[in-house]
Amino acid sequence: MTPASGATDTMGLEFLSRVRRATLWLGGIAGLLFATYHAPAVGLGLAAGAAWSLVNLFLIETLVVVLTGPARGTPATLRPLGLALGGMLLLFAAGAALLRLLPPMALVAGFVLPFVVLTLKAAALLLMQTPLWRLLAGSPRRTGLVALGLGAVLWAVIAAWPLPAASPAGATGGHAAPAAAASVAEHGVAESGATEHGATGTAAEHGATAGPEKFPSFITIIARAFPDQAWSHWLHEWETIIFAFLIGAILSLVAWAASRDARMIPGRLQNAVEIAVEWLNDFVVGILGPKHGRRFVPFLGTQFIYIFAMNLFGLIPFMDSPTSSLNVTVALAVVVFLYAQYLGLRELGPLGYVDHMAGTPRSLVGWSLVPLMLPIHVLGEFAKPISLSARLFGNIFGEDMLLVAFASLGITVMAFTHLPFGLPLQFPFLFLALLTSGLQALVFTVLSTIYFLLMLPHEEHAGHNAVVHQSP
16 A cells, blocks of 8 residues: 555545534534424434444444455454444344334434535535635635524524424323323323423323423433333433443543553543542542541542532533432432441441540540530431532532523523524533532532541541641
8 A cells, every 4th residue: 555545545534534523513413403393202313313324334434444454354353343243233233223213204314414414525625626615715704694594594494394293182202192191100100200201281180380400311302202111211210320320430431541551651541530649649638647548539539530520411411410319419428428437436446436426525524515415426427418418419400400590591582582593691600510510529528538537536636737737
């Protein structure tokens, strides 16, 4: 293979990479628009068809590279060849399942989307060589007018898409409300849950009022697209736990990727992870002291990173923050509470633990206050997980509701301006959410560290504090 042909192959692969990125953006935006203004099943079908087509093109690209590359015919190509062929078999099986679950026309539209992008990009490369392109791109004003015109055409296409037929009782997502209500009742879902799945008419008959809803995640959209399926109710019921495990898996994958090939001169990922670990180590050791601090860095450091990631995950479109659910924050706080009590029993001993809970009486006045101090300390220990969980839940849930409120306010602008889009009034508050997400993770970790510090032997605290105060 000559250098010229190698450069051509590289340019071709880079062109395909740009096509994939453009298709991901276009498919995500188009799926969101159709799911919002028409039916969730249509938006899901469009996004799923585009994803299926992209995976198919990637597998074909892998086969072409393996069969025509310089390493063809060698044992090193057997593994990627087998993975590509096996992936194609699984992909066709997934396509058959999607054809049964989602609207076929939406899947077809999503499937041809990468080819449309490919054609448009090829046409754009030809157009860039013409005087017309230089005329359009020569002025920012003309370029903006062309972009607005394309946006108006896209809006007209979406507005002309046929709406799904509605039943007399009211339906959303292309499914009749009575059928959804019957399925919801069969699976034991409450009336408020039935409202969330689209059975608005049934909830209204029973006098149920819908509370404030967060931005829908992809699990919520799937549940609303298939209100009659038992598995969709299961997904919606366990949505918070699924996101919590998903974030844990992502963090584990990042940690594995950063540590599997450690080098003296670290790469970007290894360097970022090492900086985070070093900062967390200094932070915990600075509170607990050098003797006990390193023992708790893995637990407290992992806790901070996990909570911070869960707080930020809700800012990603179609995702959700597990910490906006009281179930998750209570579970985290109970783990800290149990660990702190175990630490106190192990470090102080049973008698020392009771002495600590009694206020460490060493005088007649101290012993006389034991009947008062012991209940106060016991209640204080049980109040710690309550305060930890309620504080984290309230702040993250409040962030979500603030963003929803301002996004809804921006959408209401469409009512009196007759614009095809709303104003992103929630955008400035995203930066506030970034700040408070990190702050709440830090507060949870600081309080957990202090709870551990209070359970360590007091002599160690006194010696550590004396060293701190004597240091210049």
